[in-house]
Amino acid sequence: MSRIISMVLTLVFVSSSAWASSPDTAGMKRVFDKMQKALESKSEKLFKAQWHAVGYRENLVGGSGLAGYKVFKQGSRKGWYLKPDMSKLRSIPGQRGAPWIIPSKIWSPKKKRAVDAIFAMLIYHKKKWVMLGGGEKLKEVEALGQRYVSKKPLPPKKK
Secondary structure, three states, rough: HHHHHHHHHHHHHHOOOOOHOOOOOOHHHHHHHHHHHHHOOOOHHHOOOOOOOHHHHHHOOOOOOOOHHHHHHHHHHHEEEEEOOOOOOOOOOOOOOEEEEEEEEEEEEOOEEEEEEEEEEEEHHHOEEEEEEEEEOHHHHHHHHHHHHHHOOOOOOOO
């Protein structure tokens, strides 16, 4: 009997750890879809709901990033939104699973092309996917991910 229980527990552990490291691309894509809708409708409330509270208030990435509220101001004013490339989703070095880094184009519907690109970081927080931060330099975004995983203060050290 104990062998059966042991096998069942092992199977549950293996399947749950595999699930934990498997990306929920549909859930993450919904964050980008809602941010696009919020920027197009100029709804800061909807946009802010897609962000981690600290990342919305502060630039957690460093020199190549912006706080979420600044992303909203620029995107809603200039008419662009983040267009993720979910096929290039990756985790931070040395980490299996979340947080996830998603290369994203800053897409201008007016110009019908990308006007820039960033690396967006999403985390699973309070039972939903949210944007923690993003920036143009991958190393800065990876460093944010390391701070998050290590439970260190999220803002980068000032130089």
